[in-house]
Amino acid sequence: MEFDGMEIPDDIEVTVWGSNEHRLCNVCRAECDPEPSGADGYGVRIIYVCRDHGLQSVVDPFEHLR
């Protein structure tokens, strides 16, 4: 899976708003920093990146609109 020229590992789940679980690092359970990641015509994604463990989750706030 790939978008924005960034490769997303297959074990990363794309989630939607609703819980806070996606904010937490799967490894150290620290709260990750949200970073916007969007592409024209493809909607906006928010990625959560742990400073120590890298990309943790990808959130699509507008999935329900498509």
Ligand SMILES: [Zn+2]
């Ligand atoms: Zn971590």
